[in-house]
Amino acid sequence: MKITDIQVFELTIPFSRGVNKKSPSNFLKADALDFCLVKIETDQGIIGWGDAFAYHCRRPVAEAINHMIKPHLIGKSPLNVQQINFELQKTLHLFGRYGITMFAISAIDIALWDILAKFSNLPLYNILGSSGGKKMEAYASLWRYEDVDSVKDRCEHAKNLGYKHIKLHEIHTSEVEAARNTLGEDISIMVDTNCPWTKDKARQMLNSWEDYNLYWVEEPINPPEDFESLSNLRSESLIPIAAGENACTSFEFKKMFDAEAVDYAQPSVTKVGGITEFKKIYSLADNYGVQVMPHSPYFGPGFLATLHLSQSMPNPGLLERFFIDFEAYLYPEKTFNPKDGFFEISDHIGLGIDPDLDVIKDYRVK
Numbered sequence: 001m002k003i004t005d006i007q008v009f010e011l012t013i014p015f016s017r018g019v020n021k022k023s024p025s026n027f028l029k030a031d032a033l034d035f036c037l038v039k040i041e042t043d044q045g046i047i048g049w050g051d052a053f054a055y056h057c058r059r060p061v062a063e064a065i066n067h068m069i070k071p072h073l074i075g076k077s078p079l080n081v082q083q084i085n086f087e088l089q090k091t092l093h094l095f096g097r098y099g100i101t102m103f104a105i106s107a108i109d110i111a112l113w114d115i116l117a118k119f120s121n122l123p124l125y126n127i128l129g130s131s132g133g134k135k136m137e138a139y140a141s142l143w144r145y146e147d148v149d150s151v152k153d154r155c156e157h158a159k160n161l162g163y164k165h166i167k168l169h170e171i172h173t174s175e176v177e178a179a180r181n182t183l184g185e186d187i188s189i190m191v192d193t194n195c196p197w198t199k200d201k202a203r204q205m206l207n208s209w210e211d212y213n214l215y216w217v218e219e220p221i222n223p224p225e226d227f228e229s230l231s232n233l234r235s236e237s238l239i240p241i242a243a244g245e246n247a248c249t250s251f252e253f254k255k256m257f258d259a260e261a262v263d264y265a266q267p268s269v270t271k272v273g274g275i276t277e278f279k280k281i282y283s284l285a286d287n288y289g290v291q292v293m294p295h296s297p298y299f300g301p302g303f304l305a306t307l308h309l310s311q312s313m314p315n316p317g318l319l320e321r322f323f324i325d326f327e328a329y330l331y332p333e334k335t336f337n338p339k340d341g342f343f344e345i346s347d348h349i350g351l352g353i354d355p356d357l358d359v360i361k362d363y364r365v366k
């Protein structure tokens with residue numbers, strides 16, 4: 001079997017955050033999210049789908065796939081998934097081991113695993129070493145509203161939908177306090193801060209949040225790769241630390257684990273180098289005794305890939321459901337909506353579902 005073509009589809013799909021209040025932050029004013037899908041075709045008619053991290057970087061990722069990767073792959077066997085991943089990383093190392101290049105490699109890798117599983121006539125989780133059936137608990141991952149009433153509204157909504165774990169993306173105490181007061185003590189609360197603080201400011205903030213019984217605080221320090229400061233903060237704080245969505249490759253995660261920087265590691269399959277690299281990361285995390293909590297605020301093939309990977313992990317942890325509602329979905333909406341707090345997974349071959357071609361047509365950006 002040979003790869004005959006690779007097509008890239010850039011999409012932008014409008015969404016609702018459920019409340020009218022918009023964060024004052026520019027980045028968070030978005031009303032639509034970007035997608036960068038890849039479709040790999042073969043001479044045997046098997047088609048694989050993948051996607052790269054593309055929020056606010058859709059075009060550069062698409063260009064990287066088309067110009068830096070595609071020429072290396074036409075004519076090759078798509079079944080050499082791990083070899084292709086190795087060769088792409090080696091060939092493209094000078095363009096950066098974090099960022100656009102690795103996002104692009106991730107998309108290719110996910111699509112190749114989809115092809116391998118379809119060729120084997122099995123669901124991907126079988127190929128990854130799982131019989132399926134593992135419970136996958138979801139958490140609601142709220143937008144950043146920087147508004148107490150919006151936080152209360154969304155927390156109540158998530159609780160009513162059956163979520164037992166809710167993550168805020170807030171950086172002020174007033175919103176964290178409002179969430180705890182709204183949810184009571186039976187719902188766990190995580191706070192993702194997205195790298196806002198110096199190590200001293202982070203220590204001050206975490207000290208002041210100790211009464212809120214937080215399940216974890218995520219990425220409190222800038223820059224994200226300052227694992228030494230993160231490790232110091234972790235040893236000084238009672239609140240568990242999560243990080244990893246800004247790390248790529250198992251080598252970066254090894255540095256994080258060697259520094260004892262995190263309680264929870266958060267690899268992102270559309271960033272780290274795809275399924276191949278994600279597998280290495282969770283094996284490594286297992287060796288270090290670190291729990292993986294996959295970063296998966298996604299609605300494309302990367303979300304499905306995360307579900308399949310979770311089936312094969314020793315303990316799948318909690319899985320992220322970005323708490324926004326899209327105008328249209330690439331897969332049946334129930335794919336993203338946990339039932340009684342747990343995600344379900346298709347037992348069809350490959351990733352289980354192919355994206356809706358009408359949605360691709362309607363939301364494609366040329």
Ligand SMILES: [Mg+2]
Nearest residue numbers: 192194218245
């Ligand atoms: Mg995060």
